[in-house]
Amino acid sequence: MTSDAAFPTNDAMTRPLLEPLSDDHERPDEWSAPLGFVIGGMATYADQSKRDGHLAEQYFAAAEALVDAIVDQHVADYQVANAALFLYRHCLELLLKAGLPPQVRPKKDIHHLGNLAKSYAHHQQLAGYTLPGWVIRRCEELASIDPSSEAFRYGEYGDRKGKDGAPIVDEIHVDLIHLKAAMKALNAALVDQNWLIRMARGERP
Numbered sequence: 001m002t003s004d005a006a007f008p009t010n011d012a013m014t015r016p017l018l019e020p021l022s023d024d025h026e027r028p029d030e031w032s033a034p035l036g037f038v039i040g041g042m043a044t045y046a047d048q049s050k051r052d053g054h055l056a057e058q059y060f061a062a063a064e065a066l067v068d069a070i071v072d073q074h075v076a077d078y079q080v081a082n083a084a085l086f087l088y089r090h091c092l093e094l095l096l097k098a099g100l101p102p103q104v105r106p107k108k109d110i111h112h113l114g115n116l117a118k119s120y121a122h123h124q125q126l127a128g129y130t131l132p133g134w135v136i137r138r139c140e141e142l143a144s145i146d147p148s149s150e151a152f153r154y155g156e157y158g159d160r161k162g163k164d165g166a167p168i169v170d171e172i173h174v175d176l177i178h179l180k181a182a183m184k185a186l187n188a189a190l191v192d193q194n195w196l197i198r199m200a201r202g203e204r205p
Contacts, residue, residue: 048105049098053194056094060187063087067180077176085174086152088183089113089142093149095190096120096139114143124193135189138182145172 021041025034066084070077096116097105101123110116117139121131151157 047102049100049102052094052098052105056091056098059087059091059094060183063091063183064180067176070176081174082152082155084179085146088179089146089149089152091183092139092142092186092190095187095194099124099190099194111149112143112147114140114147129193131193132189135186138186 021038025036025038027033063084066075066080066087069075070080070084093111093113093116096113096119099120104119104123114136117131117136121136124131145157146152
């Protein structure tokens with residue numbers, strides 16, 4: 001039995017991936033054909049914070065789908081470990097950026113989760129809200145292994161150190177079910193404090 005990759009169709013080799021949106025792409029609901037992605041135009045928020053929040057939701061949904069695929073034994077955990085961790089991490093980075101004031105957000109084009117969490121907490125406090133301490137600690141924990149958003153993307157873990165400066169052991173284990181529960185709690189905590197994201201979902205104060 002041969003795979004489709006061994007004998008690709010002419011369409012697979014020559015049809016453009018990026019095609020203009022047309023009436024042919026209209027559908028009655030999200031499950032109907034043609035399945036695909038709409039990029040740009042009306043699908044893009046003009047406000048940077050709303051765009052960050054919208055993208056964060058996509059990354060979180062993708063991470064959840066990937067973890068569910070592992071649990072359902074559609075893919076082995078070791079085959080997609082870094083991909084799943086990156087999706088969760090990037091979701092959190094975008095959620096933190098989405099919660100920063102518009103005048104601050106352009107100056108915070110950084111990737112360090114720990115620093116972003118502290119800045120987020122500071123500006124939430126100025127607005128009269130208190131970010132739970134465990135949220136900052138969880139972000140700092142992820143930052144200890146992937147401080148600059150390169151570890152999960154490129155496998156460049158370097159010489160990892162904890163908050164106290166002590167070296168992190170060479171091999172660590174991430175429990176999948178615990179990861180999913182922890183990320184769901186972290187996502188909920190950040191979304192709960194971010195009205196821009198909740199309003200994008202259709203909620204109102």
